[in-house]
Amino acid sequence: MDPAEGSRVGIPILRALLRFGLQQLAKNLDESWDVWFNSIFRYIDFKEVEHTNYWDQVISLERSLIREVLQVEVADGDDTLEMTLDEVRGLFGQWIPIRLYDQTGPSQALRYTLQNRLILYGHTIRKNGETIEVDIDGYTGERIEWS
Numbered sequence: 001m002d003p004a005e006g007s008r009v010g011i012p013i014l015r016a017l018l019r020f021g022l023q024q025l026a027k028n029l030d031e032s033w034d035v036w037f038n039s040i041f042r043y044i045d046f047k048e049v050e051h052t053n054y055w056d057q058v059i060s061l062e063r064s065l066i067r068e069v070l071q072v073e074v075a076d077g078d079d080t081l082e083m084t085l086d087e088v089r090g091l092f093g094q095w096i097p098i099r100l101y102d103q104t105g106p107s108q109a110l111r112y113t114l115q116n117r118l119i120l121y122g123h124t125i126r127k128n129g130e131t132i133e134v135d136i137d138g139y140t141g142e143r144i145e146w147s
Contacts, residue, residue: 072119
């Protein structure tokens with residue numbers, strides 16, 4: 001299918017699926033919706049498929065709902081804290097360290113999770129010494145690679 005033709009169907013379907021999942025999470029019915037949401041979206045790497053940018057567009061279009069419903073997941077030693085963007089900004093400031101799977105990194109840092117990737121999609125990342133950081137205030141709207 002031609003990418004332009006596919007976007008007329010693909011983008012609305014992906015938006016509907018994402019919105020449905022976020023609305024179920026917002027209702028906070030029970031933890032089964034967290035499991036469902038993560039199982040549906042965890043394999044989506046947000047990269048272009050056959051030169052399309054459906055997820056780029058979908059996440060940009062649903063950015064406000066994503067940020068309203070999801071919370072940032074912060075590693076605190078072996079524990080994970082869920083925080084609002086304002087709480088994270090208060091804790092770290094503008095630049096927040098990221099802890100990738102194969103890194104030990106700072107004891108408090110963002111985990112590389114689906115929720116964090118959705119919330120911070122389009123934000124600037126930099127390397128500061130040995131630490132990778134994301135700019136919580138700077139939004140470019142363009143896909144970033146966390147690794």
